[in-house]
Amino acid sequence: MRVLRALGDGRVIARRNLIGLRRTPGALVTGIAQPILFVLILAFVFGGALGGDQYREFLIGGILAQTLTFNSSFTAVYLAKDLQSGLIDRFRALPMSRVGVILGRTVSDLATSAISVLVILVCGLAIGWRPTSGIGSILLTCALLMLFAFAVSWVGALIALTARSVEVAQSVGLLWLFPVCFVSGAFVSADMLPSALQAIARWNPVTAVATAARDGFGNSAPAGFVAPGGWPAEHPALYATLCCITLIAVFAPMAVMRYRSIGRR
């Protein structure tokens, strides 16, 4: 019963968010332009030094993982805006599910992420990236990417509910993304990092998602790249899925707890 209500309310809120997104498409510019910039900068500024065409093939999986992680900041900003405008107070005074508002947000933000994925894939095709696996594998990979986007979105939600002001949510919501995305195997092999960071990078969920995406699209690493070792590198898809489930299991209840206790000192 409570689950049904959460899903129903989540749907109402998601619909509201999507209408808002459609009416202020300017917000999508970041979601579209940023991955394009990353693809072009990494492919042509660093790509030459890192393996040329082969690096471009390697790059797309990394950009996908990094962009989807960055997209969690949209969740943080939009939710913080609703908090600041008093709309969340209105929702909290309604007999609706305590999960509904956040669930609606994380679900509707998947639309932004789906657009980002599409843009990156098209951009990749334009610079010479090709998926070489079958259609089934490609679709499964996209599903995993969406699961990952959904999972990190809950992190953004918790940041918004803790920060409460748009400015704080925006800066904190972006800050953590840089170490998480770059101390990883998203853009280079995890085993090419300084040894102190290698262990972190190997177990970083961003690495797992990037690697799983490369595997799923049938892309290989440039010849000069050290193949990373360790269990996550051997089972990237499984490990990435486990990471997503863990993220949701940890951050969703924390976000809902914060939501319940807003202003209830």
Next chain:
Amino acid sequence: MIALHGLVKRFGGRTALDGVDLEVPAGTVHGLLGPNGAGKTTIVRVLTTLLSPDGGDALVAGRSVRSHPDDVRRSLGVSGQYAAVDERLTGFENLRMVARLYGMPRRTAVERARRLLADFRLEDVADTLLAGQYSGGMRRRLDLAGAVIARPPVVILDEPTTGLDPRGRRDTWDAVDSLTADGVTVLLTTQYLEEADRLADSISVIDRGRIVAEGSARTLKSRAGGSRIDVSCTRVDQVRTARTALARHGLEADADDRGHRLTLSTEEGVGGLGRVLRALEEAGIDVEEASLRQPTLDEVFLALTGDQESGGRPSGSRRSPESEPAR
């Protein structure tokens, strides 16, 4: 229908509510009158389950905000001074969303939304304008429509006309009238005695987290010394003469700070105004302007609490953290 029992709320070291007791019988409109920071918004936030009380309890339709917050939310509609509507949705979309979140099936939600848009005279803009493009008055009406869309037995209006122009205020008052005609129990907070007088069956005056007076508008006004008469003279140097002339007729007038205007209390309304004018005419004083009005909130406070500090503070000059929603 609404009951507060010894309600206490503290913010850090500051006591926002210091044991508030209040009973609002079913089907009546109760006005909560007080200046900024008196505790009005805190009471509203406790009743709407946004804040949990530190002491005492608040009941809505017999259910406690402490033990059954969801039941309380179900029997409540709330419309606030911030008119929390979604600016990127049309009026219709806003109301449909609120109706759906009250748990109404889709078709009922659409029907109710249309119905209320008509009732609140928003049909013309319901689908053409986003709520962000509405005027202040339209926004309040939309917010109010959201508060009543699920036909809750209790509606809470938090300063429904603060910041509205006179036309917006009249519109909102009319909308509240139609509510009360349906037998809804209403708790209304306001800074304006005139508004409480116009809308409420009974009034509580709140100051610094305590109820300092209770009764009908009439009782409160008579306790505050009735209506006020303001008189200004064409020649400023005649003000003192005028005051002496009035005193001869047993009418006690206070001059304002700059000595331009005299203010008197009267229990006789228009009759009192007539007496004052006759007295001044007899004394040969040119009256530039004379008016009869309700006592201001400050004057009521001064009379009820005898507290210069509290009564003399201009509304809105001192912003306490309580007057802002806690975020």
